[in-house]
Amino acid sequence: MxxxxxxxxxxxxxxxxxxxxxxxxxxxxxxxxxxxxxxxxxxxxxxxxxxxxxxxxxxxxxxxxxxxxxxxxxxxxxxxxxxxxxxxxxxxxxxxxxxxxxxxxxxxxxxxxxxxxxxxxxxxxxxxxxxxxxxANAATRMARAAKGRPVAEMGSRRASEESAIAAARAAYIAGFRATSNLAAGARWGIPTMGTAAHSFTLLHDSEAEAFQAQIDTLGVGTTLLVDTYDIEQGIRTAIEVAGPKLGGIRLDSGDLDEVAAEARALLDSLGATETRITVTSDLDEYAIAALQASPVDAYGVGTSVVTGSGxxxxxxxxxxxxxxxxxxxxxxxxxxxxxxxxxxxxxxxxxxxxxxxxxxxxxxxxxxxxxxxxxxxxxxxxxxxxxxxxxxxxxxxxxxxxxxxxxxxxxxxxxxxxxxxxxxxxxxxxxxxxx
Amino acid sequence: MxxxxxxxxxxxxxxxxxxxxxxxxxxxxxxxxxxxxxxxxxxxxxxxxxxxxxxxxxxxxxxxxxxxxxxxxxxxxxxxxxxxxxxxxxxxxxxxxxxxxxxxxxxxxxxxxxxxxxxxxxxxxxxxxxxxxxxANAATRMARAAKGRPVAEMGSRRASEESAIAAARAAYIAGFRATSNLAAGARWGIPTMGTAAHSFTLLHDSEAEAFQAQIDTLGVGTTLLVDTYDIEQGIRTAIEVAGPKLGGIRLDSGDLDEVAAEARALLDSLGATETRITVTSDLDEYAIAALQASPVDAYGVGTSVVTGSGxxxxxxxxxxxxxxxxxxxxxxxxxxxxxxxxxxxxxxxxxxxxxxxxxxxxxxxxxxxxxxxxxxxxxxxxxxxxxxxxxxxxxxxxxxxxxxxxxxxxxxxxxxxxxxxxxxxxxxxxxxxxx
The missing domain is CATH 3.20.140.10 (nicotinate phosphoribosyltransferase)
Incomplete structure (x- = not known):
């Protein structure tokens, strides 16, 4: 009805x-x-x-x-x-x-x-x-704090199902670049994004098999989630499987400032100097601002944007x-x-x-x-x-x-x-x- | 769609x-x-x-x-x-x-x-x-803090339109008695409530005319909103128009503890000893608990319940x-x-x-x-x-x-x-x- x-x-x-x-x-x-x-x-x-x-x-x-x-x-x-x-x-x-x-x-x-x-x-x-x-009141501050780095909305699961679609739309109006929510793409023409969750790695018998399957399907430009088991090993495996032209990695846990710096150094040492780093764990406008000097290329924001950040x-x-x-x-x-x-x-x-x-x-x-x-x-x-x-x-x-x-x-x-x-x-x- | x-x-x-x-x-x-x-x-x-x-x-x-x-x-x-x-x-x-x-x-x-x-x-x-x-996590605490006094959900305007319906449902499951939201009544069978807002009083040339119109339509058992201009005068006018059998009054502003006590004393002095007092201004579980000793008969909760009270x-x-x-x-x-x-x-x-x-x-x-x-x-x-x-x-x-x-x-x-x-x-x- x-x-x-x-x-x-x-x-x-x-x-x-x-x-x-x-x-x-x-x-x-x-x-x-x-x-x-x-x-x-x-x-x-x-x-x-x-x-x-x-x-x-x-x-x-x-x-x-x-x-x-x-x-x-x-x-x-x-x-x-x-x-x-x-x-x-x-x-x-x-x-x-x-x-x-x-x-x-x-x-x-x-x-x-x-x-x-x-x-x-x-x-x-x-x-x-x-x-x-x-x-929008929350999103505008996050987009601004990101100083030109792209921010994606991925908080659908933290808002009721219709609010999630409205949130994707409002965040996009206020400067976000994309959303994880497919309905927001279908209804409002907002660009959608997303590649894989931890469950995808856990489904496979090894992290390498999961990464290989993702690259075979989404291409080497995809973003691999590398923190299911051990971040350093995850990054090494990612580059072994994808080669140094891998599009990006995603980090979803840990002290992001520290973890991003280590990840960047490791990627560079493996020759993956163009591989982008996306971070996505419990970010809000303050966390984004605090990562300004970190080698982060993109942000994904969930709970805080769909709930108006307080x-x-x-x-x-x-x-x-x-x-x-x-x-x-x-x-x-x-x-x-x-x-x-x-x-x-x-x-x-x-x-x-x-x-x-x-x-x-x-x-x-x-x-x-x-x-x-x-x-x-x-x-x-x-x-x-x-x-x-x-x-x-x-x-x-x-x-x-x-x-x-x-x-x-x-x-x-x-x-x-x-x-x-x-x-x-x-x-x-x-x-x-x-x- | x-x-x-x-x-x-x-x-x-x-x-x-x-x-x-x-x-x-x-x-x-x-x-x-x-x-x-x-x-x-x-x-x-x-x-x-x-x-x-x-x-x-x-x-x-x-x-x-x-x-x-x-x-x-x-x-x-x-x-x-x-x-x-x-x-x-x-x-x-x-x-x-x-x-x-x-x-x-x-x-x-x-x-x-x-x-x-x-x-x-x-x-x-x-x-x-x-x-x-x-x-529900917020509502259960509010309903419990009310210690048997009825609590109604009226926060539709503070949640997106579909969330509002879900919120009415969740609050009812967690112990609220009713909602202001008609769609929640139609979809889920939840009792609905509500009588009038300040705009209704402002629409009329005088508060007495507004009260008279409401009583003519909803009966003397209705609840009159008495704080559009001056609470004391509002209560006097309410009892003049409705008589001492008035069902209830609603207070939506001021220090509710103090205002409720004054309202009760005034109602009693006017012979309206059975007229109930509903309070509705920015309540949450803490405010409800703080009103435990006040002569309040019912609560209406808006923003805090539909937004999970923090x-x-x-x-x-x-x-x-x-x-x-x-x-x-x-x-x-x-x-x-x-x-x-x-x-x-x-x-x-x-x-x-x-x-x-x-x-x-x-x-x-x-x-x-x-x-x-x-x-x-x-x-x-x-x-x-x-x-x-x-x-x-x-x-x-x-x-x-x-x-x-x-x-x-x-x-x-x-x-x-x-x-x-x-x-x-x-x-x-x-x-x-x-x-």
Whole structure:
């Protein structure tokens, strides 16, 4: 069952039901997705998941199975069931382009429609954006710490099976080069990689037989995993079997800094000076940074990237910021509770640049019809149209959307000041200013 | 695309390809899922995801779309494509019943089949078990810390959209009472809950109008969210509108200990002595334990449960532990690398009890044909048949399987010594002994 429309918290439907009764369900409304802070006291965040959210939106329909469930469990009234049966989002959505950097308070997504049609998207929008952005937030730091050496995502087994595919996509957008996950290749066009695990060596009667079988099948350019028994012997066997033109070796255990240096020296002494070294054991952005001076050619990252490296959810929220009253006047609205207050009013955002470097995230409340024109003069506009009168903009979807997001990510982080790339906890790289 | 068969790391297929060439691909083999340690230095773990894994296994087929992708990208040889087209798992799988407690080294799942048919399940098995168990590992502590007060899962928006459904299921197995996620209700029969968010209050011209609409629709037994503006005023308005028979109020901000006490006193003073208090702001097992003396009636937990409360992946691995040689003899195999060694040989496990209390996780290597009989005399057998000659045992599937897992969880943790329920980091509650 692809029950996207039930990827929804029950209270969204009970709210619509009650609002239909009070006559407020169809008040024109605006919801905003934003983050109160950057997780893990990082210096910037990366928006990811937008394309996936739009694909979920395209299939967000209450079909017979979904309606039957809601009817049988008396979740909502018969009137609401009728309305849900015809549900199609017909409003507007604009937001930060996927791959764009964001900061606390950035209006990442603005959903305009009736209260009913917009509130029902709350859970699915946040699920997608919070997970995918958590991965991208971690991946961007790892890719940057690798300083041009390629990083591959191989954490599928440490995330639930659908998250694994989303993680591969988000990591690729944020600068990774490839993934081990075949479904991510099939769905999103992401390059896939991988050769063999320890079980392959253990299956064979000797390490040499395993290596020979791999080379016979994948060619001498393949990467051999050399640490099943003893690394030094494994490398010697690898070169004996493959010759000095072996493509690469992989190291998946031990003190990688030390092990990589020894492996490099041994490979060189065996004439395998072009054989590349990939390391893959429990890496995160800090471990990658610490290996900067080591003779490592490529990294494979698993658990830490798919779990957001200590911040497994990006902490974005979906808040009603404005709605019309019965008099047709727009009213900015926001919670006043002490630790979770929200800022009323629909917003647009520009990144203010000086000499090509970002200096401020400028957020303007759109209570003035000319604010958009004013905004354009202040810097680079950050919101793009995603859905117009219910029509999803195609260019953000599928593999093409992923490539667009990857390009946006590169351009966006190149614009950030140098402090943005410090790994230590700290303040956002630029301030968010509400003007 | 429900491409379960591509929820697979590329190297699994390249290994089969190379093993077909070396003539080892169809050696009878046994893979084992186990965890080297308990994440977060907890006292026990909870197996979750088994039923979901079996449902994924049932649909694990390389169809036209999957084969076309593999062919176009030249991932594997034409011979392997032919084999994949006919792939059906025809082996045996036994394992810990879903909901069972586990410890370091527990042989949670044993997959027996040819190398090829078993290795290809590595990623999907680990993805499901690692995520679902991470959630259950967190949820069991929260449910226990709540000491009988009901706990509901409401973290869908903090997990990716399919993980959210799996999380609701795992939390329910581990003792939660309900979820906000409608899809979890539809797919797995889990009770759903939820009434209204702050946006519902903000949509209306006054808090009183919002409360009135909710009561008109959901009845006076509903739960009103009272902290949109001012909690004291919110509670007064709630009782004015609903009368003293109001079912409940929800508090989602502030110092919950203090706020709950003030709310209880105010409700009592207004005659609403039976009105229940639900709290829902950033709770985890420690916060729940700290609210033990507070007049709280129910908890709602979001981020921390769906992200494993600091341990977002359970750290289980899938290792080849035994395989036949060409002579038909079984050989126990294991990695020897220093930090990731694995213990060779197929295993069975029993929980050794004294006076009904667990004292040891006893793991026996099955190199002796009588070991299973011996095991039965030592304690409670932990592995149950899940798949027999390719046939998935129905009782673990669907909503019925979830209820069975929930019962197993209760029985299993009731058997653990009292130390098991300490929240502080420490050693596993019982030792794992290999005999």
């Amino acid at each position: 692809t029950d996207t429309a039930l990827m929804t918290d029950r209270y969204e439907l009970t709210m619509i039901d009650a609002a239909m009764r009070s006559g407020t369900a169809f008040r024109p409304s605006a919801f905003e997705v934003f983050a109160r802070r950057l997780p893990g006291a990082r210096r910037y965040g990366v928006v990811a998941g937008t394309g996936r959210f739009l694909e979920r939106l395209a299939e967000f329909r209450f079909g017979d199975a979904e309606l039957a469930f809601l009817r049988e469990h008396e979740v909502v009234s018969p009137e609401l069931l009728d309305w849900l049966a015809g549900y199609r989002f017909a409003g507007d959505i604009r937001g930060y382009a996927e791959g764009e950097a964001y900061f606390p308070g950035s209006p990442i997504l603005v959903v305009e429609g009736s209260f009913a049609e917009a509130v029902v998207l709350e859970t699915v929008a946040l699920s997608v954006l919070n997970y995918d952005s958590a991965v 911040a497994p959810a990006a902490g974005m929220v979906y808040k009603l910021v404005a709605r019309q009253g019965d008099d047709g006047e727009w009213v900015g609205v926001g919670k006043r509770s002490e630790d979770k207050a929200s800022r009323p009013g629909e917003k647009v955002a520009v990144r203010t640049l000086e000499g090509g470097i970002a200096v401020e995230e400028t957020v303007l409340v759109t209570d003035d019809p000319h604010v958009l024109e004013q905004a354009a003069t202040r810097g680079r506009a950050l919101q793009v149209p995603l859905v117009e009168r219910g029509e999803i903009q195609e260019r953000w979807l599928g593999p093409a959307g992923v490539e667009l997001a990857r390009e946006r990510h590169t351009a966006s982080i190149d614009e950030l000041p140098a402090e943005a790339h410090r790994l230590a906890r700290g303040e956002p790289a630029i301030p968010t200013v509400f003007r | 429900t491409d379960t068969a591509l929820m697979t790391d590329r190297y699994e297929l390249t290994m089969i390809d190379a093993a077909m060439r070396s003539g080892t691909a169809f050696r009878p083999s046994a893979f084992e899922v186990f965890a080297r340690r308990l994440p977060g230095a907890r006292r026990y773990g909870v197996v979750a995801g088994t039923g979901r894994f079996l449902e994924r296994l049932a649909e694990f087929r390389f169809g036209d779309a999957e084969l076309a992708f593999l062919r176009e990208h030249e991932v594997v040889s034409p011979e392997l494509l032919d084999w994949l087209a006919g792939y059906r798992f025809a082996g045996d799988i036994r394992g810990y019943a879903e909901g069972e407690a586990y410890f370091p080294g527990s042989p949670i799942l044993v997959v027996e089949g040819s190398f090829a048919e078993a290795v290809v399940l590595e990623t999907v098995a680990l993805s499901v078990l690692n995520y679902d168990s991470a959630v 341990a977002p992946a359970a750290g289980m691995v899938y290792k080849l532990v035994a395989r036949q040689g060409d002579d038909g003899e079984w050989v126990g195999v294991g990695k020897r690398s220093e930090d990731k060694a694995s213990r060779p040989g197929e295993k069975v496990a029993v929980r050794t009890l004294e006076g009904g209390i667990a004292v040891e996780e006893t793991v026996l290597v099955t190199d002796d044909p009588h070991v299973l009989e011996q095991a039965a005399t030592r304690g409670r057998a932990l592995q149950v048949p899940l798949v027999e000659r390719g046939e998935i045992q129905e009782r673990w599937l669907g909503p019925a399987g979830v209820e069975l897992a929930r019962e197993r969880h209760t029985a299993s943790i009731d058997e653990l010594p009292a130390e098991a329920h300490r929240l502080a980091r420490g050693e596993p509650a019982i030792p794992t002994v290999f005999r």
